[in-house]
Amino acid sequence: MNSRNNALALLSVAASNILATHVHSAQVAEQFQFGVRHHNYQEDPLTEPLGGSPERYDINVNQFSLIAPLSDTADLSVSYQKEKMSGASPWYTLKFGDEEPLQVMSGASIEDTRTDVSATLRVIDDFNSYGITAAVSEEDDYKSASFGFKYSRETEKRLSTWSIAADFSNDDINPVDADIYTTRPMDTQSKHSASTLGSYSRILNKNTLLQLSVGLSKKSGYLSDPYKMVITQQGLIGDARPDSKISKTIATQLRYFVDPMDAALHLDYRFYTDDWSIDSHTVDIAWYQNLLFDVQLIPSIRLYSQSQSYFYDVFYTQERADNYYSTDYRLSEYGAVTLGLKLIKKFDSWSMTLSADKYSSSGDTFLANTDVENPALIDFTLVSFGFDLQF
Amino acid sequence: MKKILLVISIIMLTGCVSTVEPWEKGRFAKAEMQFEPDTMDAAFKRHVYFSKEASSGGTSTSGGGCGCN
Numbered sequence: 001m002n003s004r005n006n007a008l009a010l011l012s013v014a015a016s017n018i019l020a021t022h023v024h025s026a027q028v029a030e031q032f033q034f035g036v037r038h039h040n041y042q043e044d045p046l047t048e049p050l051g052g053s054p055e056r057y058d059i060n061v062n063q064f065s066l067i068a069p070l071s072d073t074a075d076l077s078v079s080y081q082k083e084k085m086s087g088a089s090p091w092y093t094l095k096f097g098d099e100e101p102l103q104v105m106s107g108a109s110i111e112d113t114r115t116d117v118s119a120t121l122r123v124i125d126d127f128n129s130y131g132i133t134a135a136v137s138e139e140d141d142y143k144s145a146s147f148g149f150k151y152s153r154e155t156e157k158r159l160s161t162w163s164i165a166a167d168f169s170n171d172d173i174n175p176v177d178a179d180i181y182t183t184r185p186m187d188t189q190s191k192h193s194a195s196t197l198g199s200y201s202r203i204l205n206k207n208t209l210l211q212l213s214v215g216l217s218k219k220s221g222y223l224s225d226p227y228k229m230v231i232t233q234q235g236l237i238g239d240a241r242p243d244s245k246i247s248k249t250i251a252t253q254l255r256y257f258v259d260p261m262d263a264a265l266h267l268d269y270r271f272y273t274d275d276w277s278i279d280s281h282t283v284d285i286a287w288y289q290n291l292l293f294d295v296q297l298i299p300s301i302r303l304y305s306q307s308q309s310y311f312y313d314v315f316y317t318q319e320r321a322d323n324y325y326s327t328d329y330r331l332s333e334y335g336a337v338t339l340g341l342k343l344i345k346k347f348d349s350w351s352m353t354l355s356a357d358k359y360s361s362s363g364d365t366f367l368a369n370t371d372v373e374n375p376a377l378i379d380f381t382l383v384s385f386g387f388d389l390q391f
Numbered sequence: 392m393k394k395i396l397l398v399i400s401i402i403m404l405t406g407c408v409s410t411v412e413p414w415e416k417g418r419f420a421k422a423e424m425q426f427e428p429d430t431m432d433a434a435f436k437r438h439v440y441f442s443k444e445a446s447s448g449g450t451s452t453s454g455g456g457c458g459c460n
Contacts, residue, residue, distance in 0.1 A: 035431050041439065065431050079434070114457060137455050144455030159411060169455040195453040201426075206415040211426060215448045251449035253426050257418040264423035270449035280446040288423035296423065306445050330445050342432075353429065357436075359443075378443060384432065 026122070026129035026152055029075040033067040037353075037386035043087065044379040050094055052105030056378065057087040063386075074123045081116040090376035092229040092236070093327045095315035103375040106227070114139045127154045133167070144171040146193075163199040168192075175226035183238035184226045191221030207257045215249040230325040232316050239326045241311070247274035264288040272306075278331070280306035281367055286340075294346040298355075305335035305366040314372050329374035335365030350389040357382040426450070 043056035065079045088105045095101040118135035129152040137144040148167025154160070171191045175184040195217035203209050221243060228239035251270040258265060268284035286300035311324035312331040342355035359380045363373030418424055427433045441447040442459035 037431050037435065039435055061435065063431055063435060079431070081435075112458075114459075116457075135455055137457055139458050142456075142458030144457065146455035148452055148454070158413075165452050167452040167454060169453070171456045173458060191456070193453055193456065195448065197448070197450075197452050199450075203411050203416070203419065205409045206411050207418060209419060209424060209426075211450075213450055215452070217448055217453050247446075247448065249446075249449040253450065255424050255426065257421070257424055264421065268450075270446075272446035272449065274445075276445075278445045280444070282446065282449070288428070290423070304440075304444065304446075309445070330443065336444075353432070355432070380443075382436075382439065384435070386431070 026124050026154075028071075028073060028122070028124050029067045029069045031069065031390045033065075033388065033390050035063075035065040035386065035388045037061075037063040037384055039063065039382060039384045042381050044381075046090075046103060046105060046376065048102070049105045049375075050102040052091065053088040053108035054105065055087050055108045056105075057085055057089070059083055059085040073125060074121065077120040077122070079116075079118050081114075083114040083116075084112075085114070086111045089227060090329065091227070092231055093315050093375065094231065101314045101372065101375050112140050114142075127156070128152070141174050141176050142171065143174075144169055146170075160200065160202045163201075164196070165199075166194070166196040168194050171221075173222060173226060178226075183229050183236065185222070185238075189222035189226070191219060191223055193217065193219045207259065209255040211253040213249070213251045213253075215247075215251070217247045217249075218244065219247075220244040224326070225328060228326065228328055230316060230327055232325055233319050237325065239328065240324050241326055242276065242324060245274055245276055247272060249273075262290045266300075276331070277310040278306055278308070280304065296344040296346070298340075298342040298344070300338075300340040300342070300357075302338035302340070303335070303366045304338075305368040306333065308333040308370070314374055327374070329376040329378070332363075332374040332377075333368050333370040334361050334363050334374065334377055335368035336361035337365055349391065350387060353384070353386050353388070355382075355384045 039061040041059040041061065045054040046056060061081060061083045063081045067075060067077045069075050087110060088108045089110060091104045091106050093101045093103055114137060116137040118133060120131055120133040122129060122131045131150040133148045135146045146167055146169035148165060150163060150165035152161055152163040173189045178184040178186045195215065197213055197215040199211055199213040201209065201211035223243060223245060224241045225239045229236050230239060249270060249272050254267040256265045266286040270282040272280040283303045286298055289297045291297060309331040311320065311322065312326055314327060314332065316325060336359055338357050338359045340355065340357040342353065344351055344353045361377045361379060363370040422428045437451065442457060447453060
């Protein structure tokens with residue numbers, strides 16, 4: 001009896017190791033995989049705005065994903081996302097003497113929907129993987145179309161993988177109410193983007209996996225925000241930014257399995273720099289704890305900080321020679337912390353997931369340390385719920 | 392940027408690398424050891440941070456934009 005059980009155990013181990021041999025190599029889906037998520041994104045109200053509504057964005061998102069096996073060497077992924085948003089958005093800042101700057105908001109009447117569809121076809125040929133992706137996104141005032149490809153190659157012992165990816169997009173912006181607000185462009189504005197990413201991943205030992213990625217991106221065209229305004233010596237003008245931006249990234253992702261805890265540690269770091277003089281650091285740490293009854297609990301923390309762009313100011317008291325003006329908090333110096341908790345319960349052929357994330361930002365969080373904090377910095381809560389099914 | 396790249400390269404190419412045989416790769420089959428265990432969640436969060444922060448990219452190409460403000 002014992003020898004029979006031992007033989008079965010050995011066969012089981014051998015089978016799992018054969019499967020594991022191909023881990024982290026790209027694999028074609030063998031079953032249909034369907035996923036659905038509902039997200040609620042809620043920004044905290046702004047304290048003491050000078051005008052407009054303090055209520056900021058409340059966004060409900062439904063997200064669907066389907067992966068379909070096409071053959072032994074190909075599969076197709078399709079994703080669909082629909083967002084419904086309402087709330088107010090920061091318009092411009094005011095400052096009286098030595099007092100703190102104040103934020104003027106839009107009315108709470110902004111309502112919009114965004115629909116995003118993408119499809120990816122993958123073909124895998126032993127050590128090589130090829131993928132092409134096409135995506136479109138549409139809002140009342142914004143349309144985007146993008147196309148990308150990815151190639152990956154594993155080394156002979158399947159310990160390392162090299163990947164290169166590139167994509168191109170064209171976006172058209174058609175601001176609403178341009179006949180009412182003279183700071184908004186009347187004609188359709190366009191921007192173009194091209195980005196490339198090179199990655200190398202390597203199994204370091206039987207518990208550790210590491211990836212290094214280097215990225216380069218260029219955006220050109222209309223990069224301003226048509227809905228934001230700035231008070232200058234010339235009066236109230238539209239947000240005005242350079243018409244090109246080049247950014248570079250370097251990122252690492254570490255995965256370490258902790259045997260005694262039956263848990264996995266995720267440690268990610270990204271450095272970002274661009275020619276608008278914004279540098280940022282992002283650290284993501286997550287702990288995937290396996291529990292009884294196929295339950296997984298995942299606490300996480302994300303730390304982020306960025307420097308300000310060279311033309312940003314919280315309020316302009318002097319004219320700029322280059323005529324670039326923006327008081328957008330996203331171009332200011334600040335830092336943010338996201339605390340997250342996620343629960344996954346697995347059943348035979350499906351699983352359910354529930355998560356909550358709280359994002360808090362300020363002028364002196366993480367590596368940021370600014371003298372004057374932008375009054376429009378956001379805090380938000382994100383709650384998500386969903387299912388995944390295989391058939 | 393160059394200094395960060397150098398430090399990461401040194402870490403990758405030194406001590407912690409050892410030969411891993413095929414039968415020792417079982418841990419990498421676990422969902423929690425993937426770079427993106429939940430691709431839908433990861434894609435949505437990338438979109439949120441892309442909309443609300445100046446930085447984007449790092450582990451994927453940028454794709455199309457949005458009018459999020």
